Amino acid sequence: MELGDLRRHHLSLVVEALAAEGPRSRAELAQGIGLTKATVSALVADLVDRGLVAEREARREGRMGRPGIDLELRSAHIGALGLEIRVDEVAACVVDLAGTVRSLHRRSGDNRRARPATVVDRLLGVARSALDDAAAQDVRSIGGALAVPGLVTTDGDALVVSPNLDWHEVVPSSLGAELGLELPVENEANLAALAELRHGVGRDLASFVLVSAGVGVGGALVLDRSLVRGFHGFACEVGHVVVDPSGPRCACGARGCLEAVVGRAADASPAVVADALGSALRSVVHLVDPEAVVLGGRLAEVPGLVAALAERLAVDTLGGRTHPCEVRTSTLGLDAALIGAATATLDDVVADPTTIPTAETSADDQQSA
Amino acid sequence: MELGDLRRHHLSLVVEALAAEGPRSRAELAQGIGLTKATVSALVADLVDRGLVAEREARREGRMGRPGIDLELRSAHIGALGLEIRVDEVAACVVDLAGTVRSLHRRSGDNRRARPATVVDRLLGVARSALDDAAAQDVRSIGGALAVPGLVTTDGDALVVSPNLDWHEVVPSSLGAELGLELPVENEANLAALAELRHGVGRDLASFVLVSAGVGVGGALVLDRSLVRGFHGFACEVGHVVVDPSGPRCACGARGCLEAVVGRAADASPAVVADALGSALRSVVHLVDPEAVVLGGRLAEVPGLVAALAERLAVDTLGGRTHPCEVRTSTLGLDAALIGAATATLDDVVADPTTIPTAETSADDQQSA
Numbered sequence: 001m002e003l004g005d006l007r008r009h010h011l012s013l014v015v016e017a018l019a020a021e022g023p024r025s026r027a028e029l030a031q032g033i034g035l036t037k038a039t040v041s042a043l044v045a046d047l048v049d050r051g052l053v054a055e056r057e058a059r060r061e062g063r064m065g066r067p068g069i070d071l072e073l074r075s076a077h078i079g080a081l082g083l084e085i086r087v088d089e090v091a092a093c094v095v096d097l098a099g100t101v102r103s104l105h106r107r108s109g110d111n112r113r114a115r116p117a118t119v120v121d122r123l124l125g126v127a128r129s130a131l132d133d134a135a136a137q138d139v140r141s142i143g144g145a146l147a148v149p150g151l152v153t154t155d156g157d158a159l160v161v162s163p164n165l166d167w168h169e170v171v172p173s174s175l176g177a178e179l180g181l182e183l184p185v186e187n188e189a190n191l192a193a194l195a196e197l198r199h200g201v202g203r204d205l206a207s208f209v210l211v212s213a214g215v216g217v218g219g220a221l222v223l224d225r226s227l228v229r230g231f232h233g234f235a236c237e238v239g240h241v242v243v244d245p246s247g248p249r250c251a252c253g254a255r256g257c258l259e260a261v262v263g264r265a266a267d268a269s270p271a272v273v274a275d276a277l278g279s280a281l282r283s284v285v286h287l288v289d290p291e292a293v294v295l296g297g298r299l300a301e302v303p304g305l306v307a308a309l310a311e312r313l314a315v316d317t318l319g320g321r322t323h324p325c326e327v328r329t330s331t332l333g334l335d336a337a338l339i340g341a342a343t344a345t346l347d348d349v350v351a352d353p354t355t356i357p358t359a360e361t362s363a364d365d366q367q368s369a
Numbered sequence: 370m371e372l373g374d375l376r377r378h379h380l381s382l383v384v385e386a387l388a389a390e391g392p393r394s395r396a397e398l399a400q401g402i403g404l405t406k407a408t409v410s411a412l413v414a415d416l417v418d419r420g421l422v423a424e425r426e427a428r429r430e431g432r433m434g435r436p437g438i439d440l441e442l443r444s445a446h447i448g449a450l451g452l453e454i455r456v457d458e459v460a461a462c463v464v465d466l467a468g469t470v471r472s473l474h475r476r477s478g479d480n481r482r483a484r485p486a487t488v489v490d491r492l493l494g495v496a497r498s499a500l501d502d503a504a505a506q507d508v509r510s511i512g513g514a515l516a517v518p519g520l521v522t523t524d525g526d527a528l529v530v531s532p533n534l535d536w537h538e539v540v541p542s543s544l545g546a547e548l549g550l551e552l553p554v555e556n557e558a559n560l561a562a563l564a565e566l567r568h569g570v571g572r573d574l575a576s577f578v579l580v581s582a583g584v585g586v587g588g589a590l591v592l593d594r595s596l597v598r599g600f601h602g603f604a605c606e607v608g609h610v611v612v613d614p615s616g617p618r619c620a621c622g623a624r625g626c627l628e629a630v631v632g633r634a635a636d637a638s639p640a641v642v643a644d645a646l647g648s649a650l651r652s653v654v655h656l657v658d659p660e661a662v663v664l665g666g667r668l669a670e671v672p673g674l675v676a677a678l679a680e681r682l683a684v685d686t687l688g689g690r691t692h693p694c695e696v697r698t699s700t701l702g703l704d705a706a707l708i709g710a711a712t713a714t715l716d717d718v719v720a721d722p723t724t725i726p727t728a729e730t731s732a733d734d735q736q737s738a
Contacts, residue, residue, distance in 0.1 A: 151688055207600050221656070223597065230658025231576050232692040237655040240687055242648050244614055254651065254685040279611050282623065283652050286606040287590070289599025316623040318609055319520055323601040 007043075010035065011353040014043050015052060015073065019097070019350065023056065023070040044071055050356040051140060052078060052349075073097060078349070078356075079134050081144030081181060082341035083123055084188060087111055087214070090119065092126035093335070094134035094141055095342035097349075099199055103133035104335070113166045120175045127179055142349060142356050144181050145341040146171065147188040149216060151234050166251075189236065190227055191340030192296055192332070193220035197227075198343055200331040207290045211238050211277070212297030212330070216251075217259045221288060241280040270302050277305075278312035285317050285325050296330035376412075379404065380722040383412050384421060384442065388466070388719065392425065392439040413440055419725040420509065421447060421718075442466060447725075448503055449718070450513030450550060451710030452492055453557060456480055456583070459488065461495040462704070463503035463510055464711035466718075468568055472502035473704070482535045489544050496548055511718060511725050513550050514710040515540065516557040518585060520603050535620075558605065559596055560709030561665055561701070562589035566596075567712055569700040576659045580607050580646070581666030581699070585620075586628045590657060610649040639671050646674075647681035654686050654694050665699035 013033050018024065024032070030040040047053035051074060058070035075098035082093045088111065093104040105126040111119050123146075131141055148171070176183035193210040196202040202210075202222060210220045219238030221228040228235050239259035240252055247256030258280040262273050281293055293313075299305065310327040314320040330336055349355055382402050387393065393401070399409040416422035420443060427439035444467035451462045457480065462473040474495040480488050492515075500510055517540070519531025531537075545552035562579040565571040571579075571591060579589045588607030590597040597604050608628035609621055616625030627649040631642050650662055662682075668674065679696040683689040699705055718724055 219656075223592070228592065228657075231660040231694075232658055232688055234688045234692070235656065235658040237687055240655040241652040243611065245612060245648050252685075252687050279614050280652075283610040284656060286609040287588075287604065287653060287656055288597075289601055289604040291600040316621075318606055318621050319601055319603040323603070325600075 008352050008354055010039070010043055011047060012351055014040065014047060015350050015353055018053065018071060018073045019075070023058065023072040025058070025068055025070055029071065046358070047353060049358045050353060052353055052356060076100070077138055077140060078346075079139040079141045080342040080345035080349070081127060081131060081141050081179070081183075082147070082191075082338045082343075082345075083127055083144060083183070084147040084338040084341060085111055085119055085123065085149065086188075087149060087216075090122045090126055091335070091338050092123070092130035093338050093342060094130050094139060095339055095346065096134075096139055097346055099343075101335075101339065102137055102139050103130045104338075105129040105133075116171060120171070123175060124178055131179070141181065143345040144179075144183050145191065145344050146175070146183050146185045147191045147337040147341045148185055149188050149214075149218065151237070152185050152187050186341065186344065187218070187220070187233075188337035189218035189220040189296075190229065191338075191344060192218075192330070192336035193222050193294075193340070194227060194347075195332050195336045195340030195343050196294060196296070196330060197222055197225065198347070199339070200336065201294055201328050205291050205294075207288075208292045208294050208328075209236065209238070209281075209284055209288060209290045210294045210296050210330070211281070211284075211299060212295070212336075213239075213262070213273075213299045214297050214334075217262065218297075219284075221290075223288075223290075238280060238284060241283050243276045243279040270305060273299070273302055274305055274308040274312070278309055278316070281309060281313060282316050285313055285320075289319070290325060292326035292328050294328050294330055296332075296336055297334060300329040300333070377721050377723055379408070379412055380416060381720055383409065383416060384719050384722055387422065387440060387442045388444070392427065392441040394427070394437050394439055398440065415727070416722060418727040419722060421722055421725060445469070446507055446509060447715075447718070448508040448510045449711040449714035450496060450500060450510050450548070450552075451516070451560075451707045451712075451714075452496055452513060452552070453516040453707040453710065454480055454488055454492065454518065456518060456585075459491045459495055460704070460707050461492070461499035462707050462711060463499050463508060464708055464715065465503075465508055466715055468712075470704075470708065471506055471508050472499045473707075474498040474502075485540060489540070492544060493547055500548070510550065512714040513548075513552050514560065514713050515544070515552050515554045516560045516706040516710045517554055518557050518583075518587065520606070521554050521556050555710065555713065556587070556589070556602075557706035558587035558589040558665075559598065560707075560713060561587075561699070561705035562591050562663075562709070563596060563716075564701050564705045564709030564712050565663060565665070565699060566591055566594065567716070568708070569705065570663055570697050574660050574663075576657075577661045577663050577697075578605065578607070578650075578653055578657060578659045579663045579665050579699070580650070580653075580668060581664070581705075582608075582631070582642075582668045583666050583703075586631065587666075588653075590659075592657075592659075607649060607653060610652050612645045612648040639674060642668070642671055643674055643677040643681070647678055647685070650678060650682060651685050654682055654689075658688070659694060661695035661697050663697050663699055665701075665705055666703060669698040669702065 030037040054074050055069050058068045079094045079096040084091045089106050089108045091106040094102045107126050171185050207223045212218050217239030219236040221236040240257045243258050244256035248260045250257035250260035261276045306327045314324045399406040423443050424438050427437045448463045448465040453460045458475050458477045460475040463471045476495050540554050576592045581587050586608030588605040590605040609626045612627050613625035617629045619626035619629035630645045675696045683693045
């Protein structure tokens with residue numbers, strides 16, 4: 001481990017300790033983490049400089065004498081921007097380090113066949129509104145991510161392939177540049193799964209497959225509490241599992257994909273959805289053997305679907321009778337991916353607090369701008 | 370890390386260094402691993418006592434003076450037993466630490482609907498032959514594993530559910546007891562994938578899905594160079610991916626599984642196999658996005674199948690045109706699972722050399738026996 005890596009790791013340990021256990025003194029932090037008080041003091045000074053940590057006077061019950069100094073995460077003042085391109089709207093939110101959604105804006109508009117530049121203009125509008133709202137509440141947004149309803153390649157540029165948007169496009173880097181933020185692009189179902197894993201139905205699951213449906217059908221795979229992105233970043237496209245090889249032509253070019261069979265899932269009859277989804281989930285369970293299947297998006301709202309799928313999987317899978325796969329619904333609802341985009345960014349900040357510039361660096365940036 | 374764990378870890382480092390770099394002196398080992406020479410000497414004494422390591426006189430070119438003492442792994446003298454229940458035969462082999470197959474015995478016999486006790490008797494026969502052959506070559510077998518063509522639960526007893534054997538049975542622990550070896554039971558495709566990962570086509574792959582076919586169709590999933598077993602140990606049952614929901618009834622109870630559609634894969638026409646397998650693999654690639662699909666068992670021998678599947682996947686999957694999934698064939702052939710059963714055991718020994726008893730413990734065992 002390089003010296004810089006070690007320092008980042010130590011900074012991360014301090015942030016994690018404050019996030020998990022609340023305000024502490026330097027001495028308590030040093031004891032808890034197993035570092036010297038001098039080292040912890042230097043780490044804390046760095047984190048204060050980056051605006052992540054603040055001092056406060058601590059008057060604790062039962063303590064005699066002068067009040068001590070506790071350190072606390074500035075959880076309500078550090079946030080991240082979540083952006084999402086949906087088929088019929090764009091959305092932006094700012095979530096703070098405590099996990100609270102501080103602002104959320106949506107703008108309707110058909111993004112199908114729209115040129116990426118047009119969609120990016122719409123996004124810029126809601127992003128600025130969300131950031132301004134958060135700034136007015138004294139929340140500083142230190143990064144963000146963009147959720148898209150399609151495949152995103154992981155090998156360089158953000159190439160987005162989305163049959164539902166009729167897209168095969170590169171998202172322009174002008175979006176992040178205009179906002180002054182790094183804005184990685186990620187599949188919406190992956191981000192929804194991250195949000196569920198951290199804050200939702202996945203908190204107690206070792207592994208799960210998230211299946212969500214709106215206009216298309218998306219999915220994400222979590223194994224050993226980590227997101228599986230696949231070798232090319234395309235894993236868990238549940239919408240393109242074959243359920244009827246002689247079925248209707250899918251937007252992807254093949255026949256009988258789950259997505260093509262259920263059509264616009266929100267409008268399909270519950271019986272059709274249950275039948276096609278049950279067939280696709282049989283394949284999913286036989287391939288991945290997750291602890292649970294989680295229904296997200298509009299699927300979470302279909303009456304009786306959880307029970308119908310659970311029964312189907314218990315009867316129609318090899319291990320189902322003795323070791324059934326659970327079926328649950330999302331607890332974060334339709335904004336899971338949007339919240340996940342911000343959550344992913346905040347996770348990165350906790351893992352490496354040096355991604356936030358120090359006060360001095362920020363001032364330099366402003367002078368040179 | 371507990372003290373015992375640390376010692377096991379250090380013993381493993383010494384074995385790995387000797388396996389990767391060949392014979393070394395104690396001083397060279399100490400320098401390479403970053404431990405003191407005294408610590409390495411104590412570790413080596415332990416490994417010599419367990420029969421894993423031996424001293425030899427080293428006369429190296431260019432060295433002056435007295436010959437030194439090198440240490441070497443007794444790779445040709447430590448082995449493990451691989452056992453396999455196939456539908457129409459049982460097989461046993463002993464593989465040594467160098468990866469060489471030292472003995473291999475098969476016995477024909479229909480194991481379908483046979484009682485487990487009957488199959489165990491057949492296994493005992495070939496196992497004793499393989500162990501005796503190896504012992505005659507001065508190979509000591511320190512453990513083993515049993516490959517079965519079905520689901521194996523990971524939560525206690527080895528419950529095997531195998532529609533192809535028409536089994537839903539517990540493998541009697543008498544098998545291991547009779548042979549005086551620990552004999553964990555594992556799905557055959559998982560073991561075949563381990564063998565390919567270590568010694569075969571998977572050596573340079575980050576992730577792959579192995580699909581093999583004989584009487585049934587099995588599979589295994591390797592992600593980040595680790596086997597994915599699933600939450601219940603049932604992952605990657607490719608044979609039960611749905612390819613035609615109105616197709617023939619499968620042994621598992623459902624309709625239109627890949628296995629039911631291709632029937633006895635060895636006898637199916639190549640066109641039928643390619644069509645059904647292509648459909649199932651579309652679902653696999655969309656769900657897991659592996660670097661490659663590896664065809665094992667008799668599938669590796671079907672003419673033109675690799676090219677047909679590669680074309681199908683390139684055209685019919687979302688990312689296939691820009692980021693195609695490779696299709697390769699197994700390099701270990703029909704005995705991959707059998708060899709994998711021994712390989713898995715030897716991997717465990719390298720990871721924790723204390724699983725081999727010391728000379729003293731062995732002598733005690735023999736006296737008390």
